[in-house]
Amino acid sequence: MSIMENIVSLCKRRGFIFAGSEVYGGLAGTWDYGPLGAMLKRNVEGSFWRTFVDSRTDMYGVDAAIIMNPKVWEASGHVATFADPLIEDVVNGKRYRLDHLLEDAGVDDVAGLTMDEMVEVVQKRKLKSPDGNKLGEARMFNMMFTTHVGPVQDDESIAYLRPETAQGIFTNYKNVVDTIYPDLPFGIAQVGKAFRNEISPRDFVFRSREFNQMEIEYFCDPGTWERLFEAWVADFHKWLESLGLPKSKTHDLEVPDADRAFYSKRTIDIEFDYPTGRAELMGIAYRTDFDLGNIQRASGKSMEYTVKGTNEKLIPHVIEPSIGTERLIMAILCSAYVEEGDRVVLKLPEEIAPYKMCVSPLLKNKPELVAKAQEVFAKMKKKYGFVAWDDNGNIGKRYRRQDEIGTPRCVVVDFQTLEDGTVTVRDRDTMEQVRVEINKV
Numbered sequence: 001m002s003i004m005e006n007i008v009s010l011c012k013r014r015g016f017i018f019a020g021s022e023v024y025g026g027l028a029g030t031w032d033y034g035p036l037g038a039m040l041k042r043n044v045e046g047s048f049w050r051t052f053v054d055s056r057t058d059m060y061g062v063d064a065a066i067i068m069n070p071k072v073w074e075a076s077g078h079v080a081t082f083a084d085p086l087i088e089d090v091v092n093g094k095r096y097r098l099d100h101l102l103e104d105a106g107v108d109d110v111a112g113l114t115m116d117e118m119v120e121v122v123q124k125r126k127l128k129s130p131d132g133n134k135l136g137e138a139r140m141f142n143m144m145f146t147t148h149v150g151p152v153q154d155d156e157s158i159a160y161l162r163p164e165t166a167q168g169i170f171t172n173y174k175n176v177v178d179t180i181y182p183d184l185p186f187g188i189a190q191v192g193k194a195f196r197n198e199i200s201p202r203d204f205v206f207r208s209r210e211f212n213q214m215e216i217e218y219f220c221d222p223g224t225w226e227r228l229f230e231a232w233v234a235d236f237h238k239w240l241e242s243l244g245l246p247k248s249k250t251h252d253l254e255v256p257d258a259d260r261a262f263y264s265k266r267t268i269d270i271e272f273d274y275p276t277g278r279a280e281l282m283g284i285a286y287r288t289d290f291d292l293g294n295i296q297r298a299s300g301k302s303m304e305y306t307v308k309g310t311n312e313k314l315i316p317h318v319i320e321p322s323i324g325t326e327r328l329i330m331a332i333l334c335s336a337y338v339e340e341g342d343r344v345v346l347k348l349p350e351e352i353a354p355y356k357m358c359v360s361p362l363l364k365n366k367p368e369l370v371a372k373a374q375e376v377f378a379k380m381k382k383k384y385g386f387v388a389w390d391d392n393g394n395i396g397k398r399y400r401r402q403d404e405i406g407t408p409r410c411v412v413v414d415f416q417t418l419e420d421g422t423v424t425v426r427d428r429d430t431m432e433q434v435r436v437e438i439n440k441v
């Protein structure tokens with residue numbers, strides 16, 4: 001089995017990530033977090049919030065509705081252009097993303113090609129579908145999920161599930177300015193669900209149809225964006241490293257002019273070397289005043305910011321760091337996963353490990369040890385929250401089980417504990433054991 005298959009299997013076996021609606025045969029592109037995955041996700045998103053909101057003085061958070069007025073997506077350009085090129089196998093009707101099909105066929109620089117140019121490549125190279133059949137006409141496919149708001153289902157009631165969290169920030173920019181009066185530059189962060197009807201979800205959670213985003217819009221004076229952009233790139237690299245992603249596996253891709261959205265003056269994609277190949281983990285884009293300008297035009301409401309002191313009015317420009325929780329969790333798991341002989345270890349940083357520790361009695365059939373261990377367990381749970389209890393099998397097996405889910409330490413209560421109040425603490429990474437007083441664990 002490949003490393004990626006081992007990781008996917010571990011995620012399922014130990015309750016990190018399950019296929020969505022699995023009992024009913026699943027639903028492509030959807031995933032459910034199990035008890036350990038839910039904890040890991042909370043810890044990762046918590047780390048984002050602590051790092052980029054709580055510990056700074058220029059950042060605020062919002063938590064906006066997923067279903068927004070459809071005018072949002074008209075003004076942002078999503079209704080007209082949030083689409084991927086789709087092509088169909090004319091024999092079995094299977095649908096593919098045309099740009100992915102070309103990439104898989106080894107065509108260079110696909111991102112820079114227009115739809116017509118991609119079709120031309122298909123014809124010139126006489127490309128077939130992965131099943132060896134003829135390919136049909138290509139067309140653009142809009143990736144937004146539609147729904148209807150209220151009891152009447154007509155064109156008037158159409159709404160979209162948000163394909164990004166960013167617009168929930170932009171539409172609240174004025175509310176934040178009018179309630180908090182922040183000095184420029186300042187930023188607004190949001191963490192939440194996003195939905196994209198991807199043509200072909202693939203690579204585990206990497207390309208899902210329902211996923212989570214952690215996004216920031218950082219509003220600034222247009223004259224200052226270059227320096228701030230660099231600072232955001234550096235801050236994100238530092239954070240990714242703190243989550244265990246090795247520097248050698250993250251790469252800045254300076255997105256060339258031809259591949260960038262027309263309004264963006266600079267975009268860096270931070271790519272990660274996944275076992276499935278190098279791919280986009282996150283993006284940092286300088287979006288000028290495109291979004292606020294659109295909202296001002298479409299809503300007729302001023303998006304101007306009045307600079308304190310000078311009373312100068314301007315529409316702030318924006319730098320947008322955007323990262324998907326699932327792509328990050330996949331990068332974290334791939335970085336932490338180590339096979340050492342017969343031992344599998346998830347070397348997760350303590351801050352994000354689901355369980356902070358595991359408590360167990362050395363022997364299960366000694367009531368006095370079990371009682372003492374339960375007392376220690378209750379104490380640790382009160383102190384650290386998510387703490388595991390394990391009294392199954394022998395101690396070696398318990399260590400292996402905790403290694404596999406990334407628990408940084410195992411605390412074992414033995415006969416000496418009853419005498420002098422010390423426990424054995426075993427470290428996940430070094431496997432070293434030390435005796436520590438219970439109160440000092």
Ligand code: ATP
Binds near residue numbers: 208283
């Ligand atoms: P891609 O080119 O891989 O489709 P994108 O450039 O469309 O991604 P953005 O619109 O920049 O992605 O979204 C910001 C971030 O959201 C991405 O960097 C990624 O981390 C995450 N993301 C986007 N699409 C998905 C998806 N289908 N599944 C999981 N995460 C996603």
